[in-house]
Amino acid sequence: MTKIKVGIVGVGDCCSSLVQGVSSYNDGEFVGLKFENFGGYKPSDIEFTAAFDIDSLKVGKDLSEAIFAKTNRYEKVNEVNPLGVIVQKGEIMDGVGEYLHDQIKVDDKPSVKVSEVLKKSKTEILINFIPTGSVQATKWYAEQAINAGCAFINTTTTEIARSKEWTQRFKEAKLPLAGDDIMDQIGATIIHKALLEFLVRRGVKIDETYQLDIGGGTESLATLEKARGDIKREVKRKTIQESVPYEVPIIAGTTDYVDFMKNTRDSYFWISGKYFNSTPVKMDITLRTVDAPNSTSILLDVIRGLKIAIDRKLYGAIDTLCAYGFKRPPKSYSLIETEKMINEYIEGKRNK
Structure with missing residues (x-):
């Protein structure tokens, strides 16, 4: 199979997890992956070709070095050899919220022409990792992807794949798209959904529920705004x-x-309902995870799924990948339905 040429916007903790993970899976160990082989593609088929950030500790560094900058909180779990990809200065726009200003020193170099870098590097898929709420910056990078002829993965909450306008623009450009807001592998949202779906299927009447979490990662800090x-x-x-x-x-x-939690997150679930004869039931659960790698397994599937879309000449938002990997897809399905859809997509029985 050919290499999957991937560019990255936002060299933060999620990027660090992705780069370290691809490096580790080169050795043939596939612990923690749902799909070792996704439609003929393995994690080792991913090749990083471009990277953009605004942090002075990252701009100008090789991607293999930039992911371990002090402003990142995800630890080094794998050695990464030099990748020959220099992190270049991207656009700031609304990418730095009020709580991140003290954490990040913006590099004083001029911004590069992103679309030209993507074209020159022959990048096929651009991943948007910038912080939650960076609406203007997300849309700007989606525009750069279109201009450069790149597929686009939007891991943020900004509506791109969910937007009819953006989906149409990617269709017209003959490019695939996936988003919005990446789903964790075993994160709070997917576990909460699974629990509720299970209880409803068993006939339990749900009365009320909450899921609250605290963490020390950049995403937790950004959401305080x-x-x-x-x-x-x-x-x-x-x-x-x-x-x-x-x-x-x-x-x-x-x-x-909570600063000293670093890149970990504690999630607390509470569910109240009634089962047979209106008998009350309450459920309290605590989940402790490391933030950065929690979405990486799903992201690896989406990257390989978009490469398949490129191979099959599928354009616009790919419903199957969006429903499988994101919290805010154009159309939602149950977990059972998305499981069936993703397997059919891999087998070539589903092309949307």
Whole structure:
């Protein structure tokens, strides 16, 4: 199989996890992956070809070095050989929220012409890793992807794949698209959805539920800003509500940032309902995870899935990949349905 040429916007903790993971899976160990082989592609087929950031500790460094900058909180778990990809200065726009200003010193170099870098590097897929709530910057990078002829993965809450306008633009450019807001492998949202779907299938009446979390990662810090946090919480609430076929009081989202937790996250679930003969049941669960790698397994599937879309000449938002890998897809399906869809997509029985 040919290499999958990937560019990255935002060399933060999620980028670090992706780069380290691809490096480790080169050795043939596939612990933690749902799909070792996704339609003929393995993680080792991913080749990083471009990277953009604004952090002075990252700009000008090889990507293999930049991912371990002090402003990143995900630890080194794998050695990464030099990649020959220099992190270049991207556009700031609204990419740095009020709580990140003290954490990041913006590099004083001029911004590069992103679309030209993508073209020159022959990048096929651009991944948007910038912080939650960076609406203007996300749209600008989506525009650069179109200009450069790149497929686009939007890991943020900004509506790109969900937007009819953007989906149409990618269709017209004959490019595939996946988003929005990446789903964790075993994160709070997917576990909350799975629990509720299971309880509903067993006949339990859900009365009310919440899922609250605290963490020390950059994403937790960014969501403290009210506007950004409100967007993230509303996306989570709506995603979880889709697991219950009737309206239920639901609260979900990050409640605080704890610096010494570094890149870890504690999530707390509470579910109240009734089973046979209106007998009450309550459920309290605590989940402890490391933030950065939690979405990487899913992201590896989406990257390989978009490469398949390129091979098959599929354009616009790819519904199967969006529903499988994101909290805010154009169209939502149950977890059972998405499982069937993704397998059919890999087998070539589904091309949308």
